[in-house]
Amino acid sequence: MLPGLRLDRACQDQWRGSIKHLRPNRASDALALIRGAHANDESCAARARDLAFKRAPHGFAQHRSTATLLRRLWLATMAVALIGPATASAQDRLPDLAMATLKDFTIERTATGRKLLRYTATVVNVGAGRFQVEGSRASTAESEMSVVQRISNDAGGSSRRPTDARMYFAGDGHNHWHVRDLEQSSLDRLDNGVKVGSGAKHGFCFFDNVAFRLSLAGAPPNPFYTTCGTTGTVLSQTMGLSTGWGDAYYYYLVDQWVDITTVGPGRYRLSTTADPQNWFLESSEANNATWAELQLKKSGSPRVVRYGPPA
Numbered sequence: 001m002l003p004g005l006r007l008d009r010a011c012q013d014q015w016r017g018s019i020k021h022l023r024p025n026r027a028s029d030a031l032a033l034i035r036g037a038h039a040n041d042e043s044c045a046a047r048a049r050d051l052a053f054k055r056a057p058h059g060f061a062q063h064r065s066t067a068t069l070l071r072r073l074w075l076a077t078m079a080v081a082l083i084g085p086a087t088a089s090a091q092d093r094l095p096d097l098a099m100a101t102l103k104d105f106t107i108e109r110t111a112t113g114r115k116l117l118r119y120t121a122t123v124v125n126v127g128a129g130r131f132q133v134e135g136s137r138a139s140t141a142e143s144e145m146s147v148v149q150r151i152s153n154d155a156g157g158s159s160r161r162p163t164d165a166r167m168y169f170a171g172d173g174h175n176h177w178h179v180r181d182l183e184q185s186s187l188d189r190l191d192n193g194v195k196v197g198s199g200a201k202h203g204f205c206f207f208d209n210v211a212f213r214l215s216l217a218g219a220p221p222n223p224f225y226t227t228c229g230t231t232g233t234v235l236s237q238t239m240g241l242s243t244g245w246g247d248a249y250y251y252y253l254v255d256q257w258v259d260i261t262t263v264g265p266g267r268y269r270l271s272t273t274a275d276p277q278n279w280f281l282e283s284s285e286a287n288n289a290t291w292a293e294l295q296l297k298k299s300g301s302p303r304v305v306r307y308g309p310p311a
């Protein structure tokens with residue numbers, strides 16, 4: 001069996017386009033595809049060879065120079081057939097975003113007379129797999145990057161999944177990359193549910209900076225993701241949260257508040273939701289929000305009445 005042969009969804013994504021353009025029995029098409037496959041991920045190469053061979057078996061036979069290749073193709077095809085069922089059942093290891101208990105509620109009165117409810121929110125990954133997003137753009141003429149989610153599986157492979165999420169650089173006085181609206185907060189009246197405010201923060205630069213639950217299977221003992229990228233000119237940027245790790249936005253950070261200038265004393269619920277637009281695939285989409293019920297006073301810090309479910 002050839003080493004490293006594996007089928008996964010990433011391969012299919014990677015080669016679907018090329019394979020579609022393969023003309024039956026055109027060895028040149030198939031050879032071009034195979035050469036490309038060799039230059040890429042070996043695990044995907046087997047898949048590509050297999051499909052190329054199926055489309056152009058006679059074409060190959062006409063090429064004397066491809067005799068060796070043909071033998072390899074047979075091996076690859078057999079190997080794929082042999083290990084196909086096992087690897088086809090490779091299970092995705094999905095991340096699971098959730099919010100840790102909200103804390104550090106404080107009131108800021110600004111020089112311009114505004115009243116801001118500040119708080120610390122921590123997004124965590126409690127899933128079996130890492131949460132990884134990959135931004136990319138064609139050139140620096142594009143100010144934003146489109147974002148794919150990379151999903152790992154238990155066979156050691158991974159696949160890429162397109163999303164509607166966007167990445168952008170700076171914008172909040174920070175020279176780093178942000179994923180827009182990874183979290184969203186809402187302040188609602190407790191008695192009638194009417195929304196009275198929302199979180200001001202829209203840009204999220206995240207990485208492993210809070211050890212949240214390292215007892216989870218697959219949680220690395222040390223941070224794996226350590227930056228969200230500080231170079232504005234790059235064409236691609238990866239961000240992520242490992243299993244068991246979290247990323248905290250502390251109450252004193254830029255935009256980490258809800259404006260309550262016109263909100264009177266009383267009871268309110270502050271809710272924060274991870275991935276509110278559901279751009280990212282997770283093992284559970286039902287645990288993404290947490291909340292705290294607060295007694296807002298005329299003056300002084302808010303009192304926490306009770307907490308919603310933590311991650």
Ligand SMILES: [Ca+2]
Pocket residue numbers: 096097098282283284285286287288
């Ligand atoms: Ca979740």
Ligand SMILES: [Ca+2]
Pocket residue numbers: 275278279280281282285
């Ligand atoms: Ca989601």
Ligand SMILES: [Zn+2]
Pocket residue numbers: 172174176178203204205
């Ligand atoms: Zn920032």
